[in-house]
Amino acid sequence: MERFQNTGQPDWDWWSKLWPTPGATLWKLGIKSGESVAEVGCGSGYFALPAARIAEPGSVYAIDLDEALLAELDRLADQQNIGNVVPIHGDARNLTAVLPERVDTLVVANTFHGIDDQAGFVQHAFDAIEPGGRLVVINWHERPRETTTVGGEPRGPPTELRMKPGETEDTVLSAAAFVFDRQVDLPPYHYGLVFER
Numbered sequence: 001m002e003r004f005q006n007t008g009q010p011d012w013d014w015w016s017k018l019w020p021t022p023g024a025t026l027w028k029l030g031i032k033s034g035e036s037v038a039e040v041g042c043g044s045g046y047f048a049l050p051a052a053r054i055a056e057p058g059s060v061y062a063i064d065l066d067e068a069l070l071a072e073l074d075r076l077a078d079q080q081n082i083g084n085v086v087p088i089h090g091d092a093r094n095l096t097a098v099l100p101e102r103v104d105t106l107v108v109a110n111t112f113h114g115i116d117d118q119a120g121f122v123q124h125a126f127d128a129i130e131p132g133g134r135l136v137v138i139n140w141h142e143r144p145r146e147t148t149t150v151g152g153e154p155r156g157p158p159t160e161l162r163m164k165p166g167e168t169e170d171t172v173l174s175a176a177a178f179v180f181d182r183q184v185d186l187p188p189y190h191y192g193l194v195f196e197r
């Protein structure tokens with residue numbers, strides 16, 4: 001298993017300054033009660049844990065190749081009494097093999113920029129989502145890294161890996177038969193794109 005480029009889990013101190021209300025972000029992006037969700041590259045669960053609270057009683061499959069981050073996610077889920085999150089140790093390149101079932105919503109947060117074969121990933125994602133389900137991509141805006149500061153420090157992936165919303169949309173739509181639904185502004189530095197399968 002090999003990590004995608006520039007996809008280390010951010011420290012929660014500055015991450016929580018940038019995303020004070022991850023649950024509200026997921027609501028905006030259409031995550032609903034009762035649906036099944038998978039998050040690819042979930043890290044220690046900054047989005048997967050609030051997703052589990054929203055999706056309950058639906059399952060949230062939290063996929064990452066870093067076992068230490070998954071152990072932390074598991075510990076936090078126990079501490080917060082969240083019983084519907086399922087940590088999965090695996091490579092997102094083998095999405096259909098690592099997921100036990102197709103999901104209603106697949107979330108890729110702060111990870112898409114680093115995927116080596118984005119078209120191949122999108123094709124697997126299409127197969128991993130139920131017909132009528134959704135793919136949600138959260139990306140950093142394509143701004144110079146030195147201008148995306150949090151706590152006085154430049155943050156996020158290198159400028160050259162960042163993607164404009166239109167570029168992400170074209171990459172997804174040219175790889176598989178998704179239909180573009182909407183773009184959601186996630187200030188100050190992010191956007192979300194929702195695709196229907």
Ligand SMILES: C[S@@+](CC[C@H](N)C(=O)[O-])C[C@H]1O[C@@H](n2cnc3c(N)ncnc32)[C@H](O)[C@@H]1O
Pocket residue numbers: 002003004006007008009010040041042043044045046047063064065066069090091092093108109110111
């Ligand atoms: C930038 S972090 C984002 C974490 C979380 N999605 C968030 O937004 O808070 C990217 C995560 O993707 C994981 N990752 C990188 N390459 C991966 C791969 N090939 N398969 C599964 N997870 C991967 C990393 O271990 C890391 O936890």
